[in-house]
Amino acid sequence: MIIGIPKEIKTHEYRVGMIPASVKEVVSHGHRVYVETNAGTGIGFSDQDYIDAGAQILATASDVFAEAEMIVKVKEPQAVERAMLREGQILFTYLHLAPDPEQTHDLINSKAVCIAYETVTDKHGRLPLLAPMSEVAGRMSIQAGAFALEKSRGGCGMLLGGVPGVEPAKVVIIGGGVVGANAAQMALGLQADVTVIDRNIDVLRQLNAQFNGQLKTVYSTNDSIEKHVLEADLVIGGVLVVGAAAPKLVTAEMIKKMKPGSAIVDVAIDQGGCVETSHATTHSEPTYIVDDVVHYCVANMPGAVARTSAVALNNVTLPYIVNLANKGYKKALQDDKHLLNGLNVYRGQITCESVATSLDLPYVTADSAIA
Structure with missing residues (x-):
């Protein structure tokens, strides 16, 4: 051939x-x-x-x-x-x-x-050709979020892990799959306060065991998403519905109520994004601001590495x-x-x-x- x-x-x-x-x-x-x-x-x-x-x-x-x-x-x-x-x-x-x-x-x-x-797919129902890029994007999402939180980028000027005497940033990860698990690993490594939201209890149990209880796990409902998004300094959107457009789990109304200078990294943007105010950006202009919330929505995140x-x-x-x-x-x-x-x-x-x-x-x- x-x-x-x-x-x-x-x-x-x-x-x-x-x-x-x-x-x-x-x-x-x-x-x-x-x-x-x-x-x-x-x-x-x-x-x-x-x-x-x-x-x-x-x-x-x-x-x-x-x-x-x-x-x-x-x-x-x-x-x-x-x-x-x-x-x-x-x-x-x-x-x-x-x-x-x-x-x-x-x-x-x-x-x-x-x-x-x-x-x-593979025999276990996983997505073997998506997984490595999801691993990269999940890890990069925390780097991108830290970047977006810098004051010069429109963020609130918060260091993800804080320092002694200063509390760390609250990182909320929506979706506990490959993106979410890798994002959690990086965020915990930087000593952030990490919460993962997912609708699969087995996934939440697995994450709890994987990270020895260092992160918080929350069952996904409209109410729990809104509560934790409004408390977050950084939100990572890692939702995937195979082949389909991503559901809009973070609404424009939630964005209006988020902390000024908080940030969102919508890793689901390749599938349309899981945030209602998301639209695809590029590595040349990776961020934009809606209602004082910095959005990072680069559609080919792994291309940066x-x-x-x-x-x-x-x-x-x-x-x-x-x-x-x-x-x-x-x-x-x-x-x-x-x-x-x-x-x-x-x-x-x-x-x-x-x-x-x-x-x-x-x-x-x-x-x-x-x-």
């Missing part, structure tokens, strides 16, 4: 779909890899590194899209990239379609085979890339129901029920679509 790796073009996105080590592995299976020039230079991988791994360098993204049978990316294709997709071409990347009707309609019209990292993120992502995507290349997409999808869960758009049809529901579009099951 011919695999294409274009350079990412989202603002301040330096990750790359395949690092040279991944290319070398795929080439060893007899496949060809075309890489757009300078695709990996932002994280220290030169064109020569790719050549040494067995890839061929092409001058433009359009050259890569024209040659490749499968496009491997990191972030969702931008409009100019979507225009280059063709019928039957495989697109393997993060998509986050539920809050993005424009991208969804473009992918439908392309008639490409679009497999989303974020809805691929692009080398770590790219290697971590490649560690989990590589076996799927090899499988798709070795078997072809149809057999690979038919043989692996967990990879099949990643199929979001298939030759003009929505094959992810949560995306179809969120966007009020017709839905067909993935297995019937490829049968």
